[in-house]
Amino acid sequence: MITLRKADTRDIPMIRELAGRTWFETYREMLPQDQMDYMFDMMYSEKALLSQMTEKNHEFFIAFENETALGFVSIEKQTGELFHLHKLYIVPHLQKKGVGRILIEKAFDYAREHADTPRFIVELNMNRDNPALHFYEKMGMKIHDRGDFHIGNGYYMNDYILRIELDSK
Secondary structure, eight states: OEEEEEOOGGGHHHHHHHHHHHHHHHHTTTSOHHHHHHHHHHHHSHHHHHHHHHTSOEEEEEEEETTEEEEEEEEEEOSSSEEEEEEEEEOGGGTTTTHHHHHHHHHHHHHHHHOSSSEEEEEEEEETTOTTHHHHHHTTOEEEEEEEEEEETTEEEEEEEEEEEEEOO
């Protein structure tokens, strides 16, 4: 049975470890190694995760089976009606087994509980070459826009911006 738990700063080492187990395998076909290393450090250093949790108000939820961590999701309330899904990672050997669905539904529920409007939007950015696009479309998200975002060091994230509009409560 899969359970979810809201993460806190004590979980940063676990989140880093889960991210490390998924990040490089996920992006090795999409990005050069030096860009993967740069982005991983930018998003998953202890300092970056601490800032996300304590300054940027990203809420993290971790999925477990028994005591084993399977993956995590993070979401941020940006306005009363707009939420940004920042991260959704599942350890590779457990992908396509329902864990992602459980985590994204948790993110949607979090947004539903914290929305200030009857209808709200959850959006996410994802690499345009990411095969997970099918998963997000299956969850009801649609491509809203696309962009090339400079992230430093001469690197760009070439993303789709996906959105879903949902009802609160």
